[in-house]
Amino acid sequence: MNDTGLTDTAPAKITARGVQVYYGGTHAIKDVSVDIPDNTVTAFIGPSGCGKSTFLRCINRMNDTIAVARVEGDIRIDGEDIYDRRVDPVQLRAKVGMVFQKPNPFPKSIYDNVAYGPRIHGLAKDRADLDGIVESALRRAALWEEVKDRLAQPGTGLSGGQQQRLCIARAVATAPEVLLMDEPCSALDPIATAQVEELIDELKQNYSVVIVTHSMQQAARVSQRTAFFHLGHLVEYGETGRIFTSPEDPRTESYISGRIG
């Protein structure tokens, strides 16, 4: 299932060295170093509150919006230090898209939600082009069939799982190079989950995808590499197949087999 041979040779898209994150006095991420390759799906797993979301948010500098958060260390994308003073976080976030843990559709129509990114970044030549982008993004997020007749209705009126897919479509429509997905399937039924996983698999042709998940099966199904976080530490990182079959660290072992969580 995991084309393991590929990932070892793929060039590192994101490199993190000695990353520390503090929320005021709380030390949430402790000295994490990781290389995330291009054209791969990387899964972050770990018990609740261990810092998965926090680390994910470092990669597109969303922690900048939290006043008490402080990030130290070095994170590079394509070799460029994203915390460099010359880097514009706005441009960075256009390149590194994010699907948040809680669905957060804008109080706009479904169409405008998806068209938001393309409009801001001028990705569409004309209205027809924009229509095309919206449709394909919604199709890829497995939402098109459900909403194609109600594109003008508010995105906030969708169900929780539909909102989650709307947020995925919104992120995909912006055409990022890296897609960070924080528990994108937490509210989805098995069919929609399968469709989103298909999308993730497809995205990895062109992008680097990082997905946070609480489902071991999902991590095993979609990812090529898995990182296990525990209490702010990156405990173990490697090929998904190996992590799940022969973990080196006893903490990983017990988490995967359901003894800590």
Add this chain to the structure above:
Amino acid sequence: MPLTWVLPILIVMGLVAYGLSRRRAIASVAGDARRLHSLPGHYGLNALLATMVPALIVLALWTVAQPLMIERMVAADFPRDAVAPGSTLALTLSDVQRVAEGLEDAARAGVIDAGRIAAMNLKEATEALRAGGTVMAAPLTEAVLTAAVEYHARTVAMRRAMLATLLAVAAIGAVWALHRSRGEFRARNAVEQAVRLLLIAAASVAILTTLGIVLSMLFEAMRFFDQYPWQEFFFSTTWSPSFSGRGGASQLGILPLLWGTLYISFIALVVAVPIGLFAAIYLSEYAGKRFRTVAKPLIEILAGIPTIVYGLFALVTVGPLLRDAFAEPLGLGNSASSVMTAGLVMGIMLIPFVSSLSDDIISAVPQAMRDGSLGLGATKSETIRQVIVPAALPGIVGAILLAASRAIGETMIVVLGAGAAARLDLNPFEAMTTVTVKIVSQLTGDTDFASPETLVAFALGLTLFVITLCLNVLALFIVRRYREQYE
């Protein structure tokens, strides 16, 4: 027993009913409170409410109805030929009431014996009134005294009847509730229902008061339109009331006043809305926490300044400044009082209304909205323009509307800033005036509440009310439509 005792007695009865009912409920389940349908306190509360609320309602209705009924009965007995020439029956009856109350005061003060009131002659009564501290405009007549004695006797009788009724109602309520206080009785639901009714009553008071205000305005305005043609009032472009002393016909066209009101309010909003909104956006989205904690209260202080102070500012500073800097050089007149002056100063007054409310509303937009937008690579200003302001729009419209209502109703700044001359003109450097200012000036000084010059104030007030009402409805409509599209 004096009336002041009624309330304490009712409260005591209520508390006793509370205790008994509670005890009875517990006893009905042999002391095991868990077998009760509701908490023991609910049974007590139910009894307390059943004792006090009906009695209080009777008390309220009785207090309103009693004087009306007595007056009608006394009026029926009053000889019509005893009404003094130049007076009316209503005036005489109010004299009767004053005498009756005066006699009672005297009795209470110990000047006379209460039992003697019924048998008093004119001289005695006049003496008693004077000693009791009641001043009469005209000498007491036989007819008035007879009526006053009847008035007094009826009041005393009614009061006794009321007391008896109240105690009976309270007792019936208490016994009934006590009887029902058994384990299976759903006391909690009964109490909840009573609380609901109480809340409904509170809401109705607000609505009924508004209705009362509107009706009284409407009534007076109708009297105005009886004396003055409505076409003239609504469509005439001249406002020149003549006061009774000077004679001549008045022209009472509302248009110049309405124009002044709308013109000044428009300028005020043009000043206040952008500045207030931008200030709110800066405070909620850009300003640091320290700056915000200092600046927000400072802006809100502006809202606490009395409008007369703003008026003075308009009169001595802004008015002359505008005249010297703009009006005279541009050849637009030489009046220090102008629409511009009042509009600008009123705009400054309104800034804190707009900014403070909008700031709260913008801050209430969830952080997840901002994150979503920023996470897609939007800049801060794009996020504000495309996500935050639209999400906050219903509230912002409300804030602007509040400011508009204030502007339309403002009087002091207009008197001092724009003058009192009713004029229909486009030049913003001319003195004009507003509806509110004219309402005040028509009602101050020597007023005769039967002349159209005075009654016009009510028609003006009613028009103003209708305008603000329409404004509110319009805003509601806008917000509704917006909601349909978004939320």
